[in-house]
Amino acid sequence: MKKKLALALSMVMILSLALTGCGNNDKGSNTSSTSGGSNTSASTSTPNNETPSGEKVDITIATGSTSANYYAIGNVMATVLNPVLTKGNIGVTSTGASAANVQLLQDNEVNFAIIQNDVAYYAATGTDLFDGEDPYEDWGALCALYDEVVQVFTLNPDIKTFTDLKGKTVSVGASGSGDNFAAGQIFAEFGMTFNDVNPVYQSYSDSAEGMKDGKIDAAFCVSGAPTTALVDLAATANKPLNVITLEDEHIENLMAAYPFYAKTVIPAGTYDGLDRDTTTVSIRAMLVCRNDVPEDVVYELMTAMFDNQASLADGHAKFKELSLEGAVAGVSIPYHPGAEKYLTEQGATLS
Template identity: 40%
Template sequence: MKATRNISLLAVIALIAMLFATACGADRTSQGPARLAVATGGTAGVYFPLGGAFANIINEKVSDVTANAESTGASVENVNLLNNGDVDFATIQNDISYYAFTGTEMFSDVAAMTNLRGVATLYPEVVQIITLANSNIRSVEDLRGRRVAVGAPGSGVEANARQVLTAHGIGYNDIRADYLSFAEAADALKDGNVEAAFLTAGTPTAAVTDLATTHSVRIVPIASAMAERLIADFPFYNQVRIPAGTYRNQAEDVETVAVMAMLTVREGLEEEMVYNITKALFENLDMLAAAHSRGGDVVLETATDGMSLDLHPGAARYYSEMGL
């Protein structure tokens, strides 16, 4: 009887150990490769094709690892999936990663997600302030007293709008703020119900392109001095230019700022695995470029620009070897 009890106890211990191993980290078994989940975004966006290409790089170029890309609601959902251990990698805007890591903005009511780590920044998500060309709004300062669409409540766009306005000494009490998505804001611009709208996205942005086919639009610049002030407070921003011709009748480059789409990983993934995956990513950038035009923006030289998280040790080791 005692021997039977001992065998049963050992069986229970073995079962608990197996369940713990499955719950922690990538799904690795002695019979096959580790299986990784990659959170991306909606199927109509940029994150989904780039995340799919990243998964393909892992599947084709990294030994003993397989990956599957999953369509999600993008950045805010992705940080929660990553924090909960439901996925291993995720595409997330660098400002959203920062808010999650520090427990600020839309994450102020939850515990800081300190298990997030950076792998690489990918391409700029440009802060665009759109008005109609027949308006007299030509600078951010001209938004005072105007009706401005600042993004959906609690969104990354709304945080960007508030930060940009604050850098210019403008608060929400100085404007008439409407909490609208850009799809809603575009209709409001057409109807004259708002005079300007904030948007954060890769350029050219389809919604702006569509608006510009029926209405002449102007992109309001964020001057370099103000961009520097913003970056001093929020270092996840970068200064960028929207090239002339990005939108119909856009005759000149426009100065603005951007956050960065970035590849993020959970802290507990093995260093050697993340090193091998980071190395494979930058040795096969053509696969990203083939998946979406934004993939062509991903280059090793800017892989840590705007990085808002501590690098995962595996990624840090690769960059050190490459002289970054």
Template identity: 35%
Template sequence: MRHNINRRQFVTAVGAAGMAGLAGCSGEDDEDTLSWHAGGTGGTYYPLSNNFKTIVEEHTDYSLQVQSTGASLENVGNLNREEAEFALIQNDIAYFAYNGTGHEDLEGNEMENIRGVATLYPETIHVITQDDSGIETIEDLDGGTINTGDAGSGTQVNALQILETAGIEEGDFTEQNTDFDTATDQIRDGDVDAAFVVGGWPVGSVENLANSAEISLVEVSSDLREDIMGAAEWFAEDTIPAETYEGIDEDVETVSVQAMIATHDGVDDDVVETVTETIFDNADDIDQKAEFIDVDSAQDGMPIDLHPGAEAYFG
């Protein structure tokens, strides 16, 4: 049976992220310094953003100020308030924010100034548990204690969507909210039954956990994958290959969203075109998710209008 996704939690998270936005950086005295908002240091956004920083600073006169944040939901709020020039976000969160969809409380509150630059790579949903937990399916999480990611993060939104589609609703489980590093510590210490981590594999925090403890990755079954993708079109089928993490000897079937670079319409066209061109013309220098980041696929799954500077580059 398919379940309609309740996105009330998404709206709550957006409001919280908006109230707790970082201090604005677009008012820097040095106009050549661009604020780039990433994610937690234990995920993929932060090291990848520092790849981009190295490339941009080597080949242009711009400097990127990379900031660790709560990731997608916080980042769209920061872009909307023009507190960052660029940010990494999930494509589903970009769609929600731009269109003001997901819940009646968002109607009339569309973040229409955010703009797309490029899509990058699949953001794979990892559901982690201790190897001897006995948890084999998403449905087995009913009644458990689950870390769904940082409050106000795209990970939390995805986790709640997946749980609800599996028939596990608010009140059916105890929710914990932390960054990925803390979540994996909680798995190691037995403080939670499972944790959701969303990022391009291998995710550093999951690697570190797997190297020091025996873990299991919970498969999203084929029937549930179909239900998830039917209820939310931004999800796609994905696989975490065997041997990606220590002790995981078989492929793990799951779902993913897309990571993307976003900006806002207040950023100068030349700035966006220069940064975009520099990143993609020097993609060989990227060491995070390099196999996915390519000019030919950089508009796959783009859910919002492109910034004119990105349009000028991609044609």
């Protein structure tokens, strides 16, 4: 039975990705959607609590790069949930991840997004990454999904500790990304700045390719572990992959300065060549949406996610972490009314 389900999911995923390649790409992003009935587009304002009878709202989820977890998770949601949704229809767009997704929400180019809880906090308060900007208030949280682990990875055997990065070529994340901001915070904790290294501003998927070619010594990745790009790197590189351990003292300082951080252990064997447990910090991936998405659309989506968790987990392992307790952990912005209604009915204690 599981083999049949996995085969079915695979076939639908292939179709979904094929449709992705055929979509419009005005802003350099890939969009996939599974049609179903009459749709209300993401740019249509629907402030009422319910959708008109017989209509479906286009749920357009901003994710991340095509090699990252956000994009894969969004596609699994579309594959598994679209057949059971009656009020919404999920499509997925590839983006520059968290910070870019906030802007897409603000511009009403998408109505849902997966973002990091620290980036959500900065956007909602107009601080740090969004310093000097008006706080963004036109959105709400659905739930936290899973841990986003800060992984400083390298194939260079001479890099064993964080301070060994000095003088090396280090990818500190794409400019303006959550990875880039986390990198800056951790550099500061170790009394360093980007001036102490030769900084490269790339996504971690591009960084993995550059590392394989010997152009980059180390790189930052803030993503669920295992991360696809790192799995591929570890499997194809001729050198052991190392993820740098952060000492407890530095972890405690980071958690005191930035309450969205948590201590996390990456188990040995997570990647080929990683032969020891690695201690680091993590943040949380969150699903959010615009406040003008009707309450019943969000409520139905939340219900479908939890009712079909096993099928979602068959499509992507990160859905194994979905739980009512975890859904409210680390949520850094107010909830959308539809999500609040669902979580309250299920007995969750909202943060």
